[in-house]
Amino acid sequence: MKINELSANIDQKIAELEQQLENLHAQRAQTSDPASQQKIIADITALNKIKLKLLKSRDIAWRAHQLLRDQEDQRSDDRKRLLGLALCIFSAVGAVTLIGIYFWSGLF
Incomplete structure (x- = not known):
């Protein structure tokens, strides 16, 4: 796989993660149950860690x-x-x- 393809794939995955993060932030704002909010916060944290790893992977690849x-x-x-x-x-x-040829032939 070429570096541009790899980078584009990682960028696509990052865009998908950002969409998922937006959805989770919206869910968190709409949820009043503390247990559900804690689960959403844990999911947000996990997605942010994955996003960071993808960014590092892209940087390392480049x-x-x-x-x-x-x-x-x-x-x-x-x-x-x-x-x-x-x-x-x-x-x-x-x-x-x-x-050498010049001097040897006696042309000088």
Whole structure:
């Protein structure tokens, strides 16, 4: 699953939780029975904890994605650096060869 899909799924679950929280707050306002209010408060607390965990999960997923992308960028930079070094060495060897041929052939 791609990070954008995962994030969208988590956002959808958070929106559903927020709707449930709104419903529970409305029920709590309409209920006068202390036992029912305590149950609703416990449900609200549980939903808030789930919401917080979902937010943390989304944040962790994005951080992991960023770390992986940074790692891939670093590998790409390392390959470019190695290719550049190889080209420099190849050019130096070619230049030395040409200079050697020039001097060895007695053209100077």
